[in-house]
Amino acid sequence: MELDTTSPLLHFAEDKLQIFALSFKALVYILKIRWILKFPAGKDRQAPGGSPDTSAQKGAIHSLFNIALPWEMASTRQHPFFYVQFVIFHIGVAASILMSLLIPYVPEWIAGRAAVVALQSIFAAAFLVGLVRMARRLTDPYIRGISTPDDYFSLALLVVWLGFSFLAAPNDRQSGEWPLLAYFFLTAFFLVYVPFSKISHYLFYPFARWYLGRTLGHRGVYPVKSGARA
Amino acid sequence: MSETRSYKAQKLVERLQVKVNRQIMLSLEACVHCGLCTDQCHYVLSNPGDVTYAPAYKADRIRKLFKAHIDWTGKTLPWWVGAKSVYTDQELEDLKDTVFGKCTNCRRCSLNCPMGVDMAVFNRMARGLLVHVGVMPEGVAVVAKDQWEIGNQMGVLKEDYLETLTWMEEELQSEYNDHSIRIPIDKMDADVVYSINPREAKYDPRTIAEAAAIFHFAGENWTMPSQGWDMTNFGLFNGDDELGGAVGGRLYDAVERLRGKKLVISECGHGFRSTRCEAPNWGKRDVAFPMESAVITMLGYIKQGRIQVDKSKNSEPVTYHDSCNNARSCGMTEEPRELLNLVCSDFREMHPNRAENFCCTGGGGAMSMTEYAPRRLKSARIKADQLKATGAKIVVTSCHNCVDGLFDLIKHYKLDMQVKLLVNLVASALVVPERPSRKMRPLEGYKILVIDDEPDIRVYLGKIFKDQGCLVTEAPDANQGMRAIKADRPDLVTLDLILPYMTGEKLYWELRKDQKTADLPVVIVSGYAAVDSPRIDFFGFLAEKRLPQPNGFLEKPVDPEKLIETVRAVLLEKA
Numbered sequence: 182m183e184l185d186t187t188s189p190l191l192h193f194a195e196d197k198l199q200i201f202a203l204s205f206k207a208l209v210y211i212l213k214i215r216w217i218l219k220f221p222a223g224k225d226r227q228a229p230g231g232s233p234d235t236s237a238q239k240g241a242i243h244s245l246f247n248i249a250l251p252w253e254m255a256s257t258r259q260h261p262f263f264y265v266q267f268v269i270f271h272i273g274v275a276a277s278i279l280m281s282l283l284i285p286y287v288p289e290w291i292a293g294r295a296a297v298v299a300l301q302s303i304f305a306a307a308f309l310v311g312l313v314r315m316a317r318r319l320t321d322p323y324i325r326g327i328s329t330p331d332d333y334f335s336l337a338l339l340v341v342w343l344g345f346s347f348l349a350a351p352n353d354r355q356s357g358e359w360p361l362l363a364y365f366f367l368t369a370f371f372l373v374y375v376p377f378s379k380i381s382h383y384l385f386y387p388f389a390r391w392y393l394g395r396t397l398g399h400r401g402v403y404p405v406k407s408g409a410r411a
Numbered sequence: 412m413s414e415t416r417s418y419k420a421q422k423l424v425e426r427l428q429v430k431v432n433r434q435i436m437l438s439l440e441a442c443v444h445c446g447l448c449t450d451q452c453h454y455v456l457s458n459p460g461d462v463t464y465a466p467a468y469k470a471d472r473i474r475k476l477f478k479a480h481i482d483w484t485g486k487t488l489p490w491w492v493g494a495k496s497v498y499t500d501q502e503l504e505d506l507k508d509t510v511f512g513k514c515t516n517c518r519r520c521s522l523n524c525p526m527g528v529d530m531a532v533f534n535r536m537a538r539g540l541l542v543h544v545g546v547m548p549e550g551v552a553v554v555a556k557d558q559w560e561i562g563n564q565m566g567v568l569k570e571d572y573l574e575t576l577t578w579m580e581e582e583l584q585s586e587y588n589d590h591s592i593r594i595p596i597d598k599m600d601a602d603v604v605y606s607i608n609p610r611e612a613k614y615d616p617r618t619i620a621e622a623a624a625i626f627h628f629a630g631e632n633w634t635m636p637s638q639g640w641d642m643t644n645f646g647l648f649n650g651d652d653e654l655g656g657a658v659g660g661r662l663y664d665a666v667e668r669l670r671g672k673k674l675v676i677s678e679c680g681h682g683f684r685s686t687r688c689e690a691p692n693w694g695k696r697d698v699a700f701p702m703e704s705a706v707i708t709m710l711g712y713i714k715q716g717r718i719q720v721d722k723s724k725n726s727e728p729v730t731y732h733d734s735c736n737n738a739r740s741c742g743m744t745e746e747p748r749e750l751l752n753l754v755c756s757d758f759r760e761m762h763p764n765r766a767e768n769f770c771c772t773g774g775g776g777a778m779s780m781t782e783y784a785p786r787r788l789k790s791a792r793i794k795a796d797q798l799k800a801t802g803a804k805i806v807v808t809s810c811h812n813c814v815d816g817l818f819d820l821i822k823h824y825k826l827d828m829q830v831k832l833l834v835n836l837v838a839s840a841l842v843v844p845e846r847p848s849r850k851m852r853p854l855e856g857y858k859i860l861v862i863d864d865e866p867d868i869r870v871y872l873g874k875i876f877k878d879q880g881c882l883v884t885e886a887p888d889a890n891q892g893m894r895a896i897k898a899d900r901p902d903l904v905t906l907d908l909i910l911p912y913m914t915g916e917k918l919y920w921e922l923r924k925d926q927k928t929a930d931l932p933v934v935i936v937s938g939y940a941a942v943d944s945p946r947i948d949f950f951g952f953l954a955e956k957r958l959p960q961p962n963g964f965l966e967k968p969v970d971p972e973k974l975i976e977t978v979r980a981v982l983l984e985k986a
Contacts, residue, residue, distance in 0.1 A: 216483075220433040226691040228701065231742020248525055255767050256447040256523035263447065267525075323455075324446045326462035327471055329493035331484075332444050377484045379492075382526060385441040390527035392434045397522075400688055401742025405522065405766045 191358050194365035195285040202372035209376035210384060217388060223396075231401015240398010244390040253405065266310045273307020274339060276300060277346040281368045284352050284361070297351050304347035311340035335378045342367045419544040420497045424480055426543045431481060435533045439477040441526040442467060448520040448530070453769045454513055457792040464513055464790075466520035470530045472509045473537045503546045510537045511548050512783040515775035516648075517735040522766055539650025547649060550779035555645045558658055563641035565609035573637060573950050575612045579620040583627075586620075587843060590976030591983070592627045594619070596950060597669060597960035598634035599923075600930075603708070604671035605635050606642035606662055606686070608679045608811045615811075621838035622677060625709060628841060629717040632984065633675075637954055639665030642676045643811075644685030647736075648776030652693040659690020663698050674702040678832045680734030680810035681774070684741050704743060706809050709837050710750045719842035725755040729836070730803035732761065732817060733768040734810035747809050750833055754840040759801050769794050771808070773816020784819075791820035798826055805829045807836060853979050855880030860901040862892035862918070863936070864910050868967070872905060872936070875971045876978075889913035893921065896928060902985075903978060906961075908937040916956060923959055932981045934963035936974075 229236060235243075251257040257264045280300060283291050291300060315336050318324050342364075349364035375381050397403035416424070431439070444467055449455055454464040462468055471493065478485025478494030485494030497503060518531040541547055542555070557566040573596065580594040595601070603626070611618045626633045639661035646655020666674050676683045687702045712718045731751055737743040744765040751758045761768065772791040777783065798806055798821070806817055806828050817830045859881045861872045866887070873883040884901065886892035889910045896904065904922075908915035915937070922928040935949070949964055962981040965974060 213483075217433065217436065220431060220436045222433040224692060226695070226697055227688050228698075230687060232745070235742075244527060247527075254523045254525070255763065256451050257525065259450070260447065267445075321446070322460070322462055323449045323465045323468070324444070326465065327444045327446065327467045329444070330490065331492045334491075379443055382441055382443045385437055386526060388433075389437040389441040392437060393521070393527040393529050396434070396529075397742075400740060402522075402739060402766060406744055 187354055188358055191354070191362055191365070194362055194369070195281075198365065198369045199281060199285070199372075202369040206372045206376055210381075213376060213381070213384060217385075222392070225396060225399045227399075229399050229401065232406070233401070235398050235401055235403060237395045237399040240396075240403035241391045241394035243398065243404045244394020245387060247390065247394075248386075266313060269303075269306045270310045270314070270339075273303050273310070273343050273346075276303045276307075277343060277368070280346060280350065281365065284349070288352055291350070291352070300350040301347050304343050304350060308340060308343040308347060311336060311343055315340060329379075331378050335374075335380050338367075338371060338374070339380070342371055414498045416496070416498045417500050417503075419500055419503055419546065422544045423497060423503065423540050424476070426540050427476060427480060430536050430539060431477065434529065435536055436477075436481070438528045438530065438533055439470075439474050440482065442470060442474065442524075442528050443526060445525065448524055448528075451520050451523040453517075453519070453772060453793045454790045457790040463509070466514075466530055469509050469514055469534070470528070472506055473533055500546075503541060503544065506537065507541050507546050507548070510534050510541065511551065511776075511780060512786060515735070515770050515772065515777050517770035517774055518739040519735070519767070519770065522739055535647070535650045537650070538648070539652065542649045542651050548780040548782060550781055551645070551649050551776055554776070554779050555649050555651065555654060558641070558643075558645045559654060562638065562661060563609040564643050564645050565613045567609045567612045569638065569954070570951070572609075572612050572640065575616050576619065576635060579616050579623065583620050583624055587624070590973050591980030592624065593963075593980065594623045595634040595960065597637045597953070598632075598962075599959045600670050600672075601632050601634040602672045603631055603633040603675050604666045604669055604673070605633055605675050605677065605705075606640055606665075606682075607635070607677045608643050608682055609641050610643075610811045610815075611677065615814075618677065618832060618834050621834045622705060624838055624841065625712065625718060625834070628844065629712040631712075631717075634669060634671070634960070636662075636665035636669060637950060637960075639668075642682040642686045643679060644682060644690060645776065646693060647681050647685045647689060648779075655685060655690055656694025656696070659686055660694045660696060662686060663690075663696065666700055671700065673700060675705050675708045676702060677705045678809040678811065678834055680736035681812060683743070684736035688741055704737070704746075704809070706743065706746050706750060706833055709833065710746050710753075713750070713753050713837075718837075719844070720754050720837065720840040721842050722752075722754050722756045722840060724840045725836050726757060727805055728757040728759055728801075728803040729755045729805045729807055730759045730761045730798070730801040731764070732771060732798075732806050732808040732813055733765055734808060734813050735768070735770050735774050737809055738766045738768060743809075747807075747833060750837065751807060754833075754836045755807075759803050761797055761801050763797075769797060771810075771813040771816035772820060773812050778812060778815050778819075787816075788820060788823045791816070791823065795820050795824035795826060798828060799824075803828065805831055807831050807833060809833050853879070854975065854982070856882070857903065857982060858882045858884070858899070858901040859978070860884050860886060860892065860895055860904045862886045862889065862904060862910070862915065863907040864888060865907075868907070868936075872969070872974070875974055879975060887911075889915060889918035892918060896922070896931070900928075900931065903932040903934065903962075903982060905934050905936045905978075908935060916958065919961065920958060930985075932962045932985055934965060934977060934981060935961045936965045936967060936969060938967035 251264045318328050345364040348360035394403050448466040452466050458464050475495040479496040484492050514534050516531040521529040521531050554564045558564045576594045583592045584590050644658045676686050683704050691698050772787050777787050814830050821828050859876050861869050863869050869885045876883045886895050906915045963977045
């Protein structure tokens with residue numbers, strides 16, 4: 182039987198600290214969802230209109246998955262590189278969150294060389310995208326004009342976190358625990374900070390898109406007619 | 412240090428808390444400042460480098476307020492998330508400049524936002540907040556006032572409206588040499604109640620005549636209301652839900668009062684959207700009758716063979732401009748194209764089109780905000796480029812606002828183009844069916860009752876009808892007339908208004924009240940009205956007495972041909 186040489190601090194960081202951070206985040210999210218639902222939802226009293234081959238429900242479902250249909254919107258169609266960045270960056274973030282659960286509880290799932298290389302490739306790509314996005318936010322006058330301290334901080338936090346995700350992916354405790362410690366402490370901070378920052382946009386995403394799709398589906402606008410493609 | 416807030420700013424902040432609903436709240440929360448909306452806005456594309464036109468930047472002027480007063484983080488750490496309240500009247504003026512002067516609420520950014528942020532909806536809300544405290548462009552204030560007070564957004568008086576309809580009816584009768592073409596006003600139980608944009612009555616009455624011709628040749632049982640006829644709605648532009656609900660409600664009331672079966676809305680993007688899609692929600696009113704755009708009605712007539720068209724009559728190259736409200740808020744994109752392909756021989760698509768089309772730049776009430784005209788025309792460059800690229804000589808749209816916006820930009824950018832509505836093209840492509848020969852006796856066999864206290868008139872009218880093969884009975888007063896109707900119901904009654912014992916007005920009222928005679932065709936033949944404007948006086952009289960419109964009205968002295976045409980039209984319609 183292999184001797185567990187993990188320090189108590191790392192044990193704490195990868196287990197209890199994560200559970201606390203996740204619980205805190207879940208609690209804040211529950212409160213946030215309650216808050217969202219406190220606002221009265223606008224109704225569509227009018228009869229359905231527009232294209233007869235759609236409906237409020239179809240529109241809502243289409244809208245929810247709109248993000249996976251880059252050809253649907255002129256904004257994503259005209260900026261394919263931006264869309265690719267979006268995909269890479271979000272895959273990186275999702276992979277990092279997943280890794281924070283795998284390392285402490287089922288490390289063998291990502292112990293193989295191939296898994297580590299795959300994870301590190303994702304993190305590296307997402308990290309680079311993060312840097313590109315930061316450069317864009319700092320240099321593009323349109324983006325700079327709408328950026329808040331939270332926008333800069335959230336992006337910087339994710340870039341740094343993805344960097345440490347890259348370093349932590351091998352889960353090599355023998356060569357030193359600091360990459361893992363940094364990764365888990367950053368993950369905990371990330372989890373606690375997220376509900377108060379723009380990173381929590383994914384909580385609003387399904388609601389916002391659902392309601393927009395429902396409204397536009399009811400009016401026969403969604404899904405947008407294919408002839409609309411520029 | 413706490414800043415004091417001006418009275419207006421305080422009221423605006425209080426109103427904000429009331430007006431934010433779930434959809435607006437989500438749109439205000441969900442933005443990630445990705446900037447993908449930036450180059451989807453015609454203002455940005457026509458004013459490169461000016462950050463203040465970027466949709467997210469404009470949205471943030473409103474989002475700051477929301478964050479400062481409603482959002483958790485914004486209330487705790489305002490500087491961190493860019494939350495900022497308003498304190499001075501100057502800040503309200505700055506907000507006005509953004510929400511009225513830099514956005515037409517065209518919804519193009521909304522449809523291009525990956526997060527589903529519907530900026531047009533909360534920009535409208537912000538307009539409403541400002542209107543609530545009296546901060547708005549002068550033109551917006553004037554138009555909204557007219558719509559509240561006079562009942563239509565161009566302040567068209569009822570007399571002028573009715574006179575215009577009469578004038579158009581006479582023009583049509585003269586153009587087609589057919590006195591049976593009518594613009595029925597306040598006709599009960601019509602299949603179609605037709606509502607228009609006051610711009611038509613004031614500046615472009617030809618569109619009313621064209622629509623009337625189409626209805627006539629389609630054999631439609633239609634009418635126009637004498638009140639509550641304005642289908643435009645400035646509530647959409649100024650963000651005032653109360654105004655929006657009230658204006659829509661007047662139109663719905665008119666249809667219900669006339670027991671109309673369907674409301675047809677003439678070509679107007681914002682009018683169609685407001686009446687069809689928004690006013691039931693603003694006014695919290697469920698509307699039982701169907702509503703459709705005149706585009707769909709006209710298309711239906713052609714497809715059903717009710718009117719014939721010849722597309723070679725419109726041979727010049729034509730392109731189509733999708734109104735934002737029709738395409739992005741009501742899903743009406745295919746019907747206009749289908750119709751155009753039926754009435755034009757050279758239709759060319761504009762790119763981008765449908766829900767991705769660019770705004771005409773005259774939307775969102777922009778045409779009433781003269782202070783922003785230079786900005787509007789500058790931002791119209793992208794639209795001008797789009798138009799030019801089509802090589803078309805005519806740009807067709809289905810919106811009166813777009814007509815004005817496009818006309819302005821065509822003039823400004825010196826494009827060699829005309830602007831037309833679909834109704835113009837359908838009317839010019841109409842193939843007018845041949846009329847029945849006058850040698851026939853079309854009234855043969857019809858039973859007609861002439862009620863008039865003057866024996867000469869009874870004899871005169873009776874002779875005209877008898878010459879047409881009618882079976883004529885006469886009554887010298889209302890009581891005898893009523894008895895004659897009950898004894899042997901005629902096919903039609905001609906009724907004088909001034910009668911002994913019981914007036915013609917009373918008899919008419921009795922007939923309409925009684926279920927058995929409510930649908931009995933009545934043509935009023937009277938010398939009641941003043942000589943210079945008989946129809947106006949007569950319709951004014953009807954409105955004053957709250958009488959339903961008769962099937963026909965003729966002023967004494969009666970022209971025999973007009974009498975026959977009128978009676979024939981009424982009888983054919985009933986048949």
